[in-house]
Amino acid sequence: MGNNDLVFPVGVAGVGCAHRVPVPASKPFLETFRTNLKETFFPDDPLRQFKNEIKPQRKLIKGLQYFFPILEWAPKYTLDFFKSDLVAGITIASLAIPQGISYAKLANLPPILGLYSSFVPPLVYAMLGSSKDLAVGTVAVPSLLMASMLGKEVSAAQNPGLYLHLAFTATFFAGAFQAGLGLLRLGFIVDFLSHATIVGFMGGAATVVCLQQLKGILGLEHFTTATDLVSVMESVFTQTHQWRWESVVLGCCFLFFLLSTRYFSKKSPKFFWISAAAPLTSVILGSVLVYLTHAENHGVQVIGYLKKGLNPPSLNSLVFSPPYMMIALKTGIVTGVIALAEGIAVGRSFAMFKNYHIDGNKEMIAFGSMNMVGSLTSCYLTTGPFSRSAVNYNAGCKTAMSNMVMAMAVMITLLFLTPLFHYTPLVVLSSIIIAAMLGIIDYETAFHLWHVDKIDFFVCFGAYFGVVFGSVEIGLVIAVAISLLRVLLFIARPRTTVLGNIPNSMIYRRRDQYPAAQAVPGVIIIQIDGPIYFANASYLRERISRWIDEEEDKIKLKGERSLHYIIMDMGAVGSIDTSGISMLKEVKKVVDRRGLQLVLANPGSEVMKKLDKSKVLEIIGQEWIFLTVGEAVGACSYLLHTCKPGTMEGVNEDGVACANVV
Known part of the structure; x- marks a missing residue:
C-alpha cells in the first residue's frame, strides 16, 4: 500500500x-501577483477582442470601436432604427426641457443652464457611452447636493457669479474623477454603495427635494438654505402670513395632473407617452394661464427672461485657486460618485431588460468626458436619470442616437423658443420636481428589505433619516459607514x-x-x-x-x-x-x-x-x-x-x- x-x-x-x-504547485510570486491584479482591475479582459486579429488595421479599428462605441453601431445603423430613435428622442426632449429648467433652479443656478446641460453632454455620451437606453441629463439629487455643499460657502443670491463659477468647477472635478476611475479600472469602488444604501439615500434625498419645493408651492420669497426637516418646517410655519393661495391652488392642480397621468401610464404602459408629455404640457398650460391672467402681478412667480443662443464657453470661469478650489473639489467628488452610482445602476437595469452588456469602466469614462466637456460649455453635472431613461426605453429607442435627437430638439429650443418660457410659473416647476421625486421614494423595497435582511433595512433606514434629519452628506456618510461596518463584522466574525x-x-x-x-x-x-x-x-x-x-x-x-x-x-x-x-x-x-x-x-x-x-x-x-x-x-x-x-x-x-x- x-x-x-x-x-x-x-x-x-x-x-x-x-x-x-495534494498540495498545488507554487507559482512564482510575480505571476500570481499579475494574475490577481488582472482579475481585480481587468476582469472583463478588454484585450480579448484584439487577440484574434492579425492585420494591424483591424486592430486599429477594434481599438477605436472600444473607445468610441459609436463606431461599432453606426455602420450597422438603419432607417428603421432612426425612426424609432427619432420618436424616442423627441419624447425624452419633451421631458428634458422642463426637467432641465426645474433641476437648474433646484441647484440655485440660472434656469438656462438646465437647457445647456441637455444639449452638449448627450452628444458626448452618444459617442462614448455603451448603453442603448440611457438618456442623459441633469438629475435632482446631485443638483440638491451641489446647492447644499456650495451654498455653505458661497450664497447664490448674494454672489451669483462666484457660485456659478464654482458650479462649473465642481462639474469639471466630478468629470475628472469619474473618468479617472474608469481609466484606472477602479469601477469596483462604486460597488461599495450597496443597493440598500442607494435606496435609502435616494429616498431621503427625494424627500428633502420635495420639502424644498414648498417654497415654490407656497409662493414664498425667502426660504431656509438648510435641507433638514426641522429647518424646513420651521421656515414654512413661521411665514404662514406670506403664503400665496393663488400659488397653492395652481401648484396642487398641476401636481394632481402630473400624478394622475403617471398613474394612468402605469396602468396602461402603451400610453407611456402621456406621462412623458405631462411636464411639458404643464409648462405650456401654466405659461398660457399666467400670460392671460397676469398672475405674475398677483404673487405667482415666473421664470423671467431666458437668453437665446447656444452654450457659451466657460473655460475662463473655472476656479483653480484657493480658497474656493477645495470646496469645488469636495463637491465634485461627492456629487460625481452619486451621479456615477445612479447612472451605472440605471444603465445596467435597462441593459438587463434587453439582454445586452454595458461596460462599467467605459460608462465612467463617458460620464467623466461629458461632464468635463460640459463644464467648459456652461453645463453643470449630468448623468443618466431613471425617469428619462425609462421614457427612452418605453419609447422604443434602439441606440444612443436618441440622445442626439434630444440634443437637437434642445438646440432648436435654445435658438428659437426660449422667450416662450418667460411666463412659466415657478410653482409648475416645483410640481414637476415633486411628481418626479415621489417616484424615487421606493417604500416597497424598504419593506422588502425588512422582511429579507434586517441589517440591510437599517442601512437603508440610517441613510434615509440621516438625509432627512441631518443633511445629504450626513446621510451618505451614515449609510456608507453602516455598510462598511457590516463588511468588517462579516470578516471579523x-x-x-x-x-x-x-x-x-x-x-x-x-x-x-x-x-x-x-x-x-x-x-x-x-x-x-x-x-x-x-x-x-x-x-x-x-x-x-x-x-x-x-x-x-x-x-x-x-x-x-x-x-x-x-x-x-x-x-x-x-x-x-x-x-x-x-x-x-x-x-x-x-x-x-x-x-x-x-x-x-x-x-x-x-x-x-x-x-x-x-x-x-x-x-x-x-x-x-x-x-x-x-x-x-x-x-x-x-x-x-x-x-x-x-x-x-x-x-x-x-x-x-x-x-x-x-
Missing part, C-alpha cells in the same frame, strides 16, 4: 477510497456552525437548520464560512474551543461515547494569512492537550499552499487532511471502531495494523 493513500474496506462507514489532498449527517446519505448539513441532521458519535464537524485573517483569528480560536466544550457537555449529559475527533470543514475558507496559520497551530495544541485529534476537510488550493510552506501540514499530519467531510467522517468512524481512539495503534478487524492503514 502506498504512502499517499488512505484506504478503507468498501462499505465500511460508507467509504470506499480516500486520497490525500465569520459564521461557524456544527454539521450533522443526513441519515442514509453522505451529505452533511447544519444541525441548527436541518433537524434530520444527526451528530456523528465521537466526532464534531465544525464549518467555517469565510476566510481566516488577522481580524478574526482570535475569535475563531475561541469559538472553536467553545464548540468543543458545548459538544462535550452534550455528550456527558446524554451519556454517549466521548469526543475523539474534531473535523474542520475548510471548504468555504478561500484564503488564510499568517495570523490564521498561527491560529490553526494553537487550535492543534489545544486539541492535543485534550487528547483529541484535529482533522481538516476540503481545504482550498491557496490554503494548502500556505499550510505546506508554513510546515503546518507536518504538525497536523497530512494523513489527517481529506478531500470531503464524508471521507473524513468515514475515516474517523472506521478508526473509532477498529483502533485506539485518537491514535493509529492497534489491529483492525482484518488483522491489519492500524499504523499501516495510512
